Amino acid sequence: MSGAKFTLKELKDRIEDGELDLSLSTITEDTLPIMEMNQLKRFQVLDLSCNIMKSLPVELCSFTQLTKLDVSKNLLSQLPDNIGELSNLQCLDLLGNKLTTLPESFGDLSQLRWLDVRENPLSVAILKEAGDCLDDRQCKMCAIQVVKLMNYVHVEREKKRVAERQEKEAELEKAAQEERQVKKRLKQEEKERKRQEYLERQRLEGSSGTVKPGKGDTQPSKMNDAPTECAHKNGHQGESILCTILSMLSILLVITSGTLCLALGLYYYCEATPAEDAVSPICTSQFWFPVRDYIEDILLPYLMVLQNEIQLFMNR
Missing domain, CATH: 1.10.287 (Helix Hairpins)
Structure with missing residues (x-):
């Protein structure tokens, strides 16, 4: 069954004393006239009761001027994760839906003073805090207790997420540290290998007084030039001694x-x-x-x- 569609004029005709009444209109989550509603913004109360919506669009939470929202007697199985953005919401009617849980941001509804969650298959913890909601006093108490519970749930879940994130970061840091240690060890081993090769070349050269550059040597050193200079000096000294003898x-x-x-x-x-x-x-x-x-x-x-x-x- 397709939902009803409204023109901007029809929406204006449905506004009375700051309340936009779209109840009993076979509206679905796809036919809710969000764009047209966004052009009005002259209402603080929105009545969407007795429709066939299975979920609420996230754009609905941009209507922060709302003080009362009635979505009772729909087919809602979940609420938007950003419902906490309705910072001015004081009254919320969720009667007769298919909600099994509430989003974490529900704890951000600090202005909520009235809540009815009857006839929803909610978790035992939420139903225990909500109470019976049989009268106005109980609905007010339900709002205070459920917001408090969801705020606690949000804090605890955030702590868990932080702990998991820190644990993951620690694991990554540990892996990075191990990788750095492996690279350092390999670098030291390579340096030691080159040193041993150099010492072996020196040993093989014996008394020749020259050191041939190895495969790993990238630039000549003064040590390689020293034997040649010593050979020249020794040659000059030999010639001097020979001249003296002569x-x-x-x-x-x-x-x-x-x-x-x-x-x-x-x-x-x-x-x-x-x-x-x-x-x-x-x-x-x-x-x-x-x-x-x-x-x-x-x-x-x-x-x-x-x-x-x-x-x-x-x-x-």
Whole structure:
């Protein structure tokens, strides 16, 4: 069965003394003229009783000027979650519907002074607080007790949601912390592996004085350049020592050259001059003959070898 539809003029005709009466109009949740009602906003009381609505549209809660709402004798199985936005609502009639529970925001209806929830399959807790609602006094008490109950339910559920959210955040933080620790451990292990590879390369290099860059080395270091600098320094020091030795040999040769020249001159003189014509008695003395043998057998060959070695060195 389709619900009735109203024009803006028809709605205006149904307003009297600030009350919009849409009762007994076979209105459904889809045919409730919310847009047209929104253009009026001259009513504080809305009567939707004795219709066939199974739910109320959330847009209805935007009519915050309402002080009384009658939705009795419908087919409502639930109320809008934002019903607490009806901040000025003082009287609410829910008689004869199919409500099993009330939304948490029901506890925000701080101005509610009258409530009838009879003939609804509500939970035991709500019915216990609501009472019988047989007269005006009991309906007033019902409003106070049910709002108080739903406010308590809202607070407790909010605490539970906060606790669950905090628990979830703690679990996420714990997982993130474990992930950071794993990354840190892997980074330390990688660093240790590279260090061991570096030490192994140093060991294999031995006394060569150079370190080859490894696979994980991204930039050269002063340590890699140090062995080359030391090699250059050692080379310069070796050349300096060699020059000193050669200088000392040169000085020794200069000192001994005179003596050698004198001995060789005497040798050639004695060998070229017959004994009877020799002026120096050395050439005929017994001392000369072993000296001559030493010069011929040892000194002259040694001088020839030394001369050849010096010439080879200078040619390098």
